[in-house]
Amino acid sequence: MSTDTLSTVEQIMEPTPGQLLRRRIFRHRGLIIGASILALIMLMAVTAPLIAPHHPYQQDLLNRLMRPVWHPEGTWEHPLGTDHLGRDYLTRLIYGAQISLLIGFSVAIISGLIGTALGIVGGYFGGRVDMVVTFIITVRLSMPVVLVALAVVALVGGSLRTVITVLGLLMWNRYAVVIRSSTMMIRNQDYVAAAKAVGSSVLRILLTEIMPNVLNNLVVVATLEMANAILLEAVLSFLGLGIQPPLPSWGLMVSEGKDYIFFEPWLITIPGIALFLLVLSTNLLGDGIHDVTAPESHG
């Protein structure tokens, strides 16, 4: 054994890849901010029954449209006021986080499975198979998502499950596009050829050679698409064709508040800010993961 395989002091002192990754993570301001806000919102959703001051459906018709605490007539009994049925706004806001997050995760899982499967198959096999996959993606891109989702939800009847299914079946396009192109880059690598040479089955190659190497991109797309799903659910619920009352969806809360836009605009402002913060933090996290895991693509 020659001496040049021995590590020099400088090499031992060099940070390990794991240390470098951790350093990049903690230096990325967007990632840290996004992850912190998102963690707070998730904590809020999980502990909702413990921290919410009231019950989300509990009506109090004598105390309708009470103003938030920063208005002169606001009280600490209802820190964010009450809605048009006298339900505590803070409580509904806290429970609303559960719905948005549930939608975001479920849609990301369903559409992620469909899109990844299509993308990997198209990217790995190429040729005719890829032509079919590309065609399916093109067809899906040509359908106006909001319109199709609205129409189907309207016909089937709006419920949490319908919204998740419809969005999940519609929003897989970005996964398919990204995974397809990253699979194409990987499939000609030596380690894939080596796996073929030792006689691995196609399924084994896809799962153990291709999958782990597209995982970074998959996580980034999933995070960004989760934010999109949350936005789209809010749009559907706002238009009255998504989550149905009395469930406290943030989009629905804005919709219920818009009749009072002239005198009580805070009814719209509050759930809107919540929605904005959730989507913003998820996007920041997704962009951050992208920057941190692919440092070479970032100037």
Add this chain to the structure above:
Amino acid sequence: MLVYTIKRILLALLVTLCVSSISFGLLFLSSDPATAIAGEAATDEDIVYIRKLYGFDRPLIVQYVEWVGKALRGDFGKSYYFRMPVSQILADRLPITLKLGTSAVIFAMVLSVPLGVIAAMRPNSWIDRVALFLSIMGQALPSFWFALMLIVLLSIMFPLLPPSGTETWVHFVMPTIVLGYFAMPAIMRLTRAGMMEVMASDYIRTARAKGLLPAKVLIKHALRNAIIPVVSVAAVQFGFMLGGSIVVETIFALHGMGYLAWESINRSDLPTVQAVILVFSIIYVVLTLLADLINAWLDPRIRVA
């Protein structure tokens, strides 16, 4: 180029056919149009009668072929609600949405191309930060909420603009801002990236070395090349805007295609919904087709692949 063009057009036709059959199947499988037309007071006999009258009792594929045949001649059937030909309603509504979409794309371009250029000239300057901030906001702001906040600000707190209606150009100002704002991030990021790439190229150095005015180098040499992908993305963004028009038109009561779609969905007016989906898809397919053809014309490498 001719072979590529023909291939690309055939593909576009095939895509349109698939989209139409999927949306037809979705809408007509997931609901019973006869009950929707008959209304709530209808007896079972009424529904059976309507089913026969409109031909809903026939196999779906027969109905679809008939629908496509008629649609090719510009006949989308009769609206259940308006009791008039859908094509006539579309002719009324489409110009409004096209006007809104066009002004929104122009608004987005006017705002984001200069911003992208300046951001590329001075990376990490404050203007680059502002551009980044605007684009992050554009991705996270819920469109309907942004629209309502604009109404609160510009119609209620400072009554400058009307909150709803279609009558004059003033009614289009806020919808244009909302719709255009959401097309901004994509256009701006692409302009910035394109400009940075172009500015680092040899011919820009040559142009500079010849002693040309910096402004001339920027506009005549750099922007011209950087703008090519931006134009095709703007075309695609126009397609996405049609989807966004549903939200925006509903909030501002702008009587275009998006508003028509929302009304018709709420009334289970299937022929109209179906026609709107088809028109939106066709516009998108045509725009991407044009963008692809322009790109192929500008870059011969694409034609071969």
